[in-house]
Amino acid sequence: MSTPFFELKNISKYFAKVIANKDVSLSVDRGEVLALLGENGAGKSTCMKILYGLYQADEGEIFKEGERISIRTPRDAMRYKISMIQQHFSLVSAHTVTENIILGNVKGKINWKEAENTIQQLAHRYGFNVDVRKKIQDLSVGEQQKVEILKSLYLDANLLIMDEPTAVLTPQEIDNLMEFVENYSRKGNAVIFITHKLKEVMHVANRIIVMRSGRIHGNVLKEATNEMELSRMMIEHSIEELDKGEDKREAGEVCLSVQGLTVVPRNEVPLLHDVDFDIHKGEIFGIAGVSGNGQQELCMTLCGAMKPTSGSILLNNEDITHLSIRKRITLGIGYVPSDRHRYGMVMDMNLSENMFLKASYSKEWNKNGIINRKKLAETTSRMLHKYDVKAPGPYALARELSGGNQQKAIVGREMALEPDLIIAVQPTRGLDVGAIEY
Ligand SMILES: Nc1ncnc2c1ncn2[C@@H]1O[C@H](COP(=O)(O)OP(=O)(O)OP(=O)(O)O)[C@@H](O)[C@H]1O
C-alpha cells in the first residue's frame, strides 16, 4: 500500500469532561476528496482544527507522506501546505479582498497593483468571479467563501480542509464549488470536506468517513455505499419519518404587511425597490434568490436593523416602520440570522446569558435591576433539552458548542420568546439531518 499524503493516528482531544475526539485515525491520499460526516457535536471540526494547528491533540500523531510532523499553529500547517476554511469565516470585514488574502503573508512595502493583479488572475484561473478591490463587508456570504478559498490557493495549499463549505451557498454556487473541488483534487491535491448534505457527498467524495461521539464509526468508498446507509451510520437512533399528518394549517388574518418598501443608500442603487407582500397567520413564507439580491436587506429592514427610505411595515395591523429593534421584539418579531457568530450570539458569554440577551428588559428576569440567574439557568436548561442542544449546561460558553448546536440554541432562544413572526435567514445552516427534521 502506498504511503498516505496525510495521516492522523490515534488522535484524542478532551475539553474538560467532554471527549471531543477519541482514538481517531484517518488518512487522505493525493487526488482524493474525503468527506467527513457526523451528527452535530460528533467531533468533525475539532479533528480538523487539530490538523490545522488551531487545537493541540492530547494524544496521537500526525504524518505527512510517512514522516511524523508537529503542527502547533496554523502557520505550521501552512508550512506543510495545509489550509482550512472554517465553518465560520475569519475575514476582516473592513478590509478589501486583496488585503485579506495577503494579510500575514507580506513583509515590507507592498506593491498593491501587483498584489491585486496576481490575485485577480488567480481568481480568473479558478473561475471565481470576485472583485479583489471590494471590501469583505460588501460581499455576499458566497463571495466571501470564494475569498477564503482564494486565500488558500494563494498560499499554494495541497490539502484543503473545508468545514461545511456549502451550508449557505445557492445551488448554482454549490455546483461551482463542486467543480472547483474536482478540478483541484485532480491536480494531485487533496480535499477533506465536512458536510451534512449527503447528496454532495455522493457527488463529489471518493471516500467517506463517519464520526459518532468523537470516534470514527465508518470508512467507506463512495461506490460501496448510498445515502440511506450513510444516514444510518451517522445517527444513533434512526430518523423516524416525521408524521406530519395532513397539513391542516389555514391561512388566517394578515400578520405582516409590507407595502412599497424601498431602501436606497445615499447616492447608490436601491437595495430594495418597492417590495409588497402580505404574510398571513399560519403561513410559512419563503424568500428565494441568488445571494446579494436584497434578501438580507429585506430581513434586516423587517427586524429594524436597517431603515427604509420609503414604504411601510405593519405587524398585526400596527405600523412598525419606524420602531426600534427592541420595540419590534416586544411586539413579537423573532430573528434567526445567517451569521450566527456576528449577529446571533456573543461567543464569550455563556448560554444562559445569551438567552437573556433579548429578554433582559423583561420583568420576568430582572427585579430592580438584579438578574434572577437561577431562574434564567433553569429556563435555559429546559430550552437546551427541548431543542436537543448538546452542551454541558447553561453555564457553558457559546464558543464551546459545536456549530450546529449553537444554531439550535439560537432557534431555541427565539422560540422561547413566543414570537408571532420569525424571520429566519438560512435557519438550517449546519444542522444535521436529524435536527433539520424538527
Ligand atoms: N473550545 C471548546 N471548548 C469546549 N468544548 C468544545 C470546544 N470545541 C468543541 N467542543 C466540544 O467538542 C464536541 C465536538 O465538537 P465539534 O465542534 O468538533 O463538533 P462537530 O462535529 O463539528 O459538530 P457540528 O456539525 O455541529 O459543527 C462538542 O461536544 C463540543 O461541545
Ligand SMILES: [Mg+2]
Ligand atoms: Mg463543526
